[in-house]
Amino acid sequence: MDSNFLKQMYETALTIRRFEEAAIEQYRQGNIYGYLHPYLGEEAIATGAIAAINPDDYIVSTHRGHGHAIAKGHDVRLMMAELLGKETGYCRGRGGSMHVANMKQFNLGANGIVGGGIPLATGAGMAIKQKKSSQVVLCFFSDGAVNNGVFHESVNLAAIYHLPVVFIIENNHYAASTPVENMNLLKDLSAHSAGYGIPGLSVDGNDAMKVYNAVIEPVKRARSGAGPTLIECKTYRHRGHHVNDPGAYMPQDILADWKSRDPLIVLRKHLADATVDAAEIKEIETKVDTLIEEAVKFAVESPEPSEAEFLNEIMAL
Amino acid sequence: MARIKYREALNAALREEMERDPLVFIIGEGIGKRGGSYKVTENLLAQFGEDRVIETPLSEASFIGLGGGAAIAGTRPVVEMLFVDFMYLTMDQVANQIAKYNFMTGGQTKVPVVIRTQGGIGNGLAGQHSQSLEALFYHIPGLQVVMPSTPYDAKGLLKTAIRDDNPVIFIEHKQLYLTEGEVPEGEYLIPFGQADIKRSGKDVTILTYSYMTLECLKAAELLKEKGIDAEVIDLRTLVPLDEACILKSVEKTGRLVVVHEAWKRGGVGGDIISMVNEKAFYSLEAPPVRVAGKNTTVPFNKNLEKLCVPSVDEIVAGVMEAING
Numbered sequence: 001m002d003s004n005f006l007k008q009m010y011e012t013a014l015t016i017r018r019f020e021e022a023a024i025e026q027y028r029q030g031n032i033y034g035y036l037h038p039y040l041g042e043e044a045i046a047t048g049a050i051a052a053i054n055p056d057d058y059i060v061s062t063h064r065g066h067g068h069a070i071a072k073g074h075d076v077r078l079m080m081a082e083l084l085g086k087e088t089g090y091c092r093g094r095g096g097s098m099h100v101a102n103m104k105q106f107n108l109g110a111n112g113i114v115g116g117g118i119p120l121a122t123g124a125g126m127a128i129k130q131k132k133s134s135q136v137v138l139c140f141f142s143d144g145a146v147n148n149g150v151f152h153e154s155v156n157l158a159a160i161y162h163l164p165v166v167f168i169i170e171n172n173h174y175a176a177s178t179p180v181e182n183m184n185l186l187k188d189l190s191a192h193s194a195g196y197g198i199p200g201l202s203v204d205g206n207d208a209m210k211v212y213n214a215v216i217e218p219v220k221r222a223r224s225g226a227g228p229t230l231i232e233c234k235t236y237r238h239r240g241h242h243v244n245d246p247g248a249y250m251p252q253d254i255l256a257d258w259k260s261r262d263p264l265i266v267l268r269k270h271l272a273d274a275t276v277d278a279a280e281i282k283e284i285e286t287k288v289d290t291l292i293e294e295a296v297k298f299a300v301e302s303p304e305p306s307e308a309e310f311l312n313e314i315m316a317l
Numbered sequence: 318m319a320r321i322k323y324r325e326a327l328n329a330a331l332r333e334e335m336e337r338d339p340l341v342f343i344i345g346e347g348i349g350k351r352g353g354s355y356k357v358t359e360n361l362l363a364q365f366g367e368d369r370v371i372e373t374p375l376s377e378a379s380f381i382g383l384g385g386g387a388a389i390a391g392t393r394p395v396v397e398m399l400f401v402d403f404m405y406l407t408m409d410q411v412a413n414q415i416a417k418y419n420f421m422t423g424g425q426t427k428v429p430v431v432i433r434t435q436g437g438i439g440n441g442l443a444g445q446h447s448q449s450l451e452a453l454f455y456h457i458p459g460l461q462v463v464m465p466s467t468p469y470d471a472k473g474l475l476k477t478a479i480r481d482d483n484p485v486i487f488i489e490h491k492q493l494y495l496t497e498g499e500v501p502e503g504e505y506l507i508p509f510g511q512a513d514i515k516r517s518g519k520d521v522t523i524l525t526y527s528y529m530t531l532e533c534l535k536a537a538e539l540l541k542e543k544g545i546d547a548e549v550i551d552l553r554t555l556v557p558l559d560e561a562c563i564l565k566s567v568e569k570t571g572r573l574v575v576v577h578e579a580w581k582r583g584g585v586g587g588d589i590i591s592m593v594n595e596k597a598f599y600s601l602e603a604p605p606v607r608v609a610g611k612n613t614t615v616p617f618n619k620n621l622e623k624l625c626v627p628s629v630d631e632i633v634a635g636v637m638e639a640i641n642g
Contacts, residue, residue: 058390060386089423090422090423090425091421091422091423091425092423092424093423094420094421094422094423095421095422095423099421099422101421101422101425102425103422103425103426108386108389108390109418109421109422111414112413113409113413113414116382116409116410116413116414117414118379118382119378119379119380119381119382119383119385119386119410119414120382120383120385120386120389120414121386122379122382122383122386123382123383123384123385123386123387123388123389123390123394124386124387124389124390125386126344126371126383126386126387126392126394127386127387127388127389127390127391127392128390129368130340130342130368130369130387130392131340131391131392149378150378150379150382150409150410153374153376153378153379153380154376154379154382154383156374156376157373157374157376157379157380157383160374161371
């Protein structure tokens with residue numbers, strides 16, 4: 001594998017990691033309130049999958065959505081500003097962590113409702129078909145969402161209309177605090193694909209390269225008009241459901257095992273195999289640290305949204 | 318001018334908009350060869366093909382959401398929901414996704430989706446196929462609610478809805494589809510937020526919409542025999558609401574009756590009366606009156622069914638109450 005591509009992947013995954021760590025710190029300092037669902041431990045999925053699409057392809061994200069947005073190339077300053085509810089944020093402080101969206105980069109947004117974005121992704125696929133464009137949609141959602149009705153309805157709609165949507169289950173093994181195996185008897189959640197007559201596959205979601213390789217063909221298939229694919233990426237959260245959930249229900253030995261296969265460790269191994277030297281890796285790490293520091297500074301110093309302007313805007317509604 | 322049916326007027330609006338704009342498509346249950354349960358989409362499949370006249374499985378939440386997503390991604394979907402009663406199946410997509418999308422993204426994008434549906438009693442369809450649920454949508458910021466009563470209004474408002482950049486809940490009435498009215502040849506649009514004075518009068522203001530407009534006009538004729546000159550205002554769009562027209566009329570007549578088929582409790586009528594109380598209380602010469610649906614599930618039995626929604630006699634009685642104070 002091309003070492004520049006690997007370096008790019010590492011930079012993306014590391015940016016997500018450092019962004020989440022900085023966001024948690026901002027939360028602890030009281031600069032962020034509400035809910036914050038870190039993507040820690042799951043970085044390989046967004047990084048690998050989004051590396052397999054074009055800048056004008058759509059993504060649909062989840063409440064745990066910072067990673068997707070960063071992998072899509074969003075400006076971390078505007079993202080952090082949104083998390084702090086600032087006017088300079090992507091959604092002018094109207095959305096916050098659970099609703100980061102950026103139309104200019106074809107991110108149709110995170111979503112506060114588990115599974116809520118799946119029908120919207122299917123609709124974006126229909127719009128692509130109507131416009132006879134060659135874009136695709138990557139629709140991310142969780143193992144929790146797989147037990148919601150709209151998952152089944154929407155995968156079926158995408159299948160019968162041959163829509164260019166790749167459905168990506170991020171199986172982090174917990175719906176909030178509920179273990180997936182208690183709520184679904186399938187060993188591989190991608191087996192749901194058989195129920196809708198479409199291809200499905202399960203992949204190691206901690207290895208960005210494996211995710212990337214798994215998404216390439218389904219994207220081609222979608223782009224050619226052959227319809228959707230269901231991909232399960234197996235991973236594990238490094239923490240509880242949100243910033244204030246210690247995740248005491250997560251068995252320590254299992255967590256430790258997953259952490260030994262931390263997405264960043266796996267990527268560093270790929271980099272070593274590709275003979276990228278330590279100095280180059282250090283360079284990436286320094287660059288990312290600076291980027292995140294600037295993002296926090298920008299967000300903290302940004303103005304709050306104008307109350308008068310808000311009241312004026314809603315007068316017309 | 319041609320005399321056509323309400324459903325033909327809706328069909329013409331869809332056809333004209335699909336001819337005008339290749340980004341308009343329609344999607345729903347049984348809308349293709351069958352032309353929809355109420356024949357609103359008749360012959361559109363033959364003209365536009367199955368890429369633009371799209372039949373769905375019974376996956377209401379997801380094909381409503383599909384409409385939202387397709388609107389966000391640059392097309393203009395018109396989604397048909399066979400019965401407004403089925404909208405309960407879709408409420409997350411309608412209320413949490415479609416209604417809030419523009420706001421929560423800081424106004425980054427428009428969401429030009431029209432959800433066409435129909436409600437009301439009249440065909441012996443019992444409790445799950447006879448409801449009037451406009452108050453649900455009226456309550457939720459981010460949705461516009463349109464309820465035409467005539468073929469003319471139906472066509473002009475549906476064309477406006479399709480061209481509007483924000484979500485529209487367009488609620489037809491099952492008893493109106495076969496009613497007839499004058500509709501001009503060619504292009505016309507009716508702006509949202511403009512009520513229509515269907516009968517002008519000086520003694521009392523009757524506010525209504527959808528099928529009840531027809532019943533109120535009948536009541537007005539009976540009232541005329543009693544020497545009462547009633548003004549009947551068809552709101553046409555509930556959101557946006559034509560407050561100016563309502564207030565002007567109340568200031569003229571001093572008496573207000575609101576009539577709707579939907580449940581009285583938590584209905585739109587109560588909210589409109591509150592608005593009038595806040596803004597024109599001293600113009601009122603008597604307490605405002607609500608004539609509305611009974612707070613019950615609609616029964617199947619024909620005789621019982623009729624009792625659930627305002628009759629012409631009940632409207633007349635409501636007006637007399639407002640007149641006598």
